[in-house]
Amino acid sequence: MTIIKRTGEWLQIIVPDEWDGMTVDNLFREVWEAPKKLTHQFRSENKVLLEGDRVKWISPLVSGSKLLLHLFEDEASQIRPTYHDLDILFEDDHVLIINKPPFMNTHPNDPEKESDSLINAAAFYLLSKGESANVRQIHRLDRDTSGAILFAKHALAGAILDRMLEKREIKRTYIAALHGRLNKRKGTINMPIGRDRHHATRRRVSPSGQMAVTHFEALNEGKQKGFTFVKAWLETGRTHQIRVHFSHLGHPLVGDVLYGGEPIINRQALHAAKLEFIHPFTKEIIICHAPLLDLPDIFQAIDLNSI
Known part of the structure; x- marks a missing residue:
């Protein structure tokens, strides 16, 4: 497990042994496979520090040193926040997993006219906690399908999880x-x-x-x-x-x-009864079971925790 800690708007990562000798450039391009535009933004805006100083992107990292990433800055909302009672299955500074009820769109088909989707509700939920971040949807469910949906709470987590989904590393x-x-x-x-x-x-x-x-x-x-x-x-x-x-x-x-x-x-x-993946930063195995919000008569014989 990678040791991480949030410090204000920064994430502190204790460089693990497997990163020893890597450069920050290796980390963004090969380990996280972050998009070029996002990588350039972190580099040009000095959003990566090593032991509190501006990092040299081509210098090797040393295990045990403190790497800081500027991840948690305020963002202007790109989705209209709308209240809806939510069943939160898992949450930390990087990811949010919600048990979507049936008869609700994952995202609005027309953001200008619709505001009753799950992502609108997720935006309201984060704002109510004082988090000014644009929640990022990683996958979707049909309107009438219920269950676990994964969101990212900042751009780097979103990029890593998108790549994991493409590589079938999110089950x-x-x-x-x-x-x-x-x-x-x-x-x-x-x-x-x-x-x-x-x-x-x-x-x-x-x-x-x-x-x-x-x-x-x-x-x-x-x-x-x-x-x-x-x-x-x-x-x-x-x-x-x-x-x-x-x-x-x-x-x-x-x-x-x-x-x-x-x-x-x-x-x-x-x-969508179960969602499992390796956390993009801690490397912990995250497993979430989503309880049924309706249809008890149909699925009463199924033990969801055994899925």
């Missing part, structure tokens, strides 16, 4: 209730997904679509006759991916009328 595990019984208990669905030209919001399996890979494993079937409960985790993050893949196999999600599910409940039975 998102969902639970879903499907119509019918699967032919096999576990497997991988590797089918490209593209837009449905006959429907504005639908997606479909299409040879010309983008690569989409979903792994799944059946859970206990509970008391609901004709349902199969699965946990699923993604290698890609295509729009409606889980919904499209299982519908294509003939097992649409319960409640997902857009893809052939029966309207037994008022939304698709899909919940």
Whole structure:
């Protein structure tokens, strides 16, 4: 674990043994893989200090020394803060994980006209704590899907987490209730997904679509006759991916009328139950389970902590 401590607007990092001999340039470009523009900003604005002095970006670091990063300056809000009661699953100076309720957009489709999305609520939450920072969304969920969503609280954390998501180093595990019984208990669905030209919001399996890979494993079937409960985790993050893949196999999600599910409940039975990743600065393993905020009758047989 890397030893870090916030000091005002600065983050103090005790240089770990694995960074010994690296330069700050190596750190930004190779370890954190920060964008060139952000790296240039840290360098040109003297936002990195070593033992309290301006750092030389090409000089080797020594383990045990104190590296300071200017991470926590005030930012003008780019999103309209709007109050909404939130279920916070994890928070520190760098990341925020929220259990999104169903029937709420992750972000506004039109920021000028809409302000009732999760990111608006997250902005209000941080502002109410005296944190003038632009919260950065790392991934999203469909409006009617509930569960864990990861946000970054400053630009460097956002850049690192974006890269981790691209490299599939952030694992998102969902639970879903499907119509019918699967032919096999576990497997991988590797089918490209593209837009449905006959429907504005639908997606479909299409040879010309983008690569989409979903792994799944059946859970206990509970008391609901004709349902199969699965946990699923993604290698890609295509729009409606889980919904499209299982519908294509003939097992649409319960409640997902857009893809052939029966309207037994008022939304698709899909919940982002678990989020896990290595913290970008402390290197701790972060695991969050998101409790269900609705659908107790559908998912009552599922032990979320065992997912």
